[in-house]
Amino acid sequence: MPRFAANLSMMFTEAPFLDRFALAARAGFKAVEFLFPYEHPAAEIAKRLADNGLRQVLFNLPPGDWARGERGLAALPDRRGEFREALARALDYAAALSCPRLHVMAGLRPEGVPHDTLLATFAANLDRAAEECAKAGVKPVIEPINHRDIPGYFLNTTDQAAAIIRALGPERIGMQFDLYHCQVTEGDLVRRVERHLPLIAHMQVADTPGRNEPGTGEVNWPFVFRRIDELGYRGWIGCEYRPAGETTAGLGWFAPYRNET
Ligand SMILES: O=C(O)[C@H](O)C(=O)CO
Ligand SMILES: [Mg+2]
Secondary structure, rough: OOEEEOOOOOOOOOOOHHHHHHHHHHOOOOOOEOOOOOOOOOOHHHHHHHHOOOOOEEEEEEOOOOOOOOOOOOHHHHHHHHHHHHHHHHHHHHHHHHHOEEEEEOOOOOOOOOOOHHHHHHHHHHHHHHHHHOOOEEEEEEEOOOOOOOOOOOOOOOOHHHHHHHHHHHHHHHEEEEEHHHHHHOHHHHHHHHHHHHHEEEEEEOOOOOOOOOOOOOOOOHHEEEEEHOOOOOOEEEEOOOOOOOHHHHHHHHHHHHHHH
């Protein structure tokens, strides 16, 4: 059965961030992910994880100035120093939280910079991240993101991500396969999971078109989850969705999987 992790950046937002760990545990989750932990001391988050019997399965490197619209640094040639600092900071938190995956966000395509320059920067930064992460027992992951949610994001399709991962080594870099983004950009979900399965190191889910919980939109999730299980995927699926209403009221979809996490 698939294993689901609560995304504490998008779920349980009825409560302050540090209180969401207990709510996720009470709802039956055994693992969590979120976007960014950096507003809180790592020790504080580690305590919440321990107190609630939760595993941390993923979070993101610092993305630049998120409030100003920045969405990652890794493909930006003039931000390489900042990327190195972001990587070091993320690895400090990953050690404190025993987190096995770090999402390396590529960033938005700057005007007038050739694609090959961005790609070479992304590859060089990922190569460095893979080296540093390997020493810490962490796997960096990259995620294709649809251009409706993040116009201009550098990494957009699963094939683009797969080519980068294969060039750098799938044992060093993994794919963060967000089923929501794949449905928006490419569709053909199950065939794309089958195609990229050897490269997939983390998954995320939200229904389309609203990015709400599974069962609120157009995808037959019981079929997709059953196929993912049949394919032998044993990683985590992060619930990176905006609850349509109160979080626990929307967890009916999770009931068949609750004991698996
Ligand atoms: O938005 C997403 O799907 C990504 O997972 C993310 O980390 C932030 O953009
Ligand atoms: Mg995602």
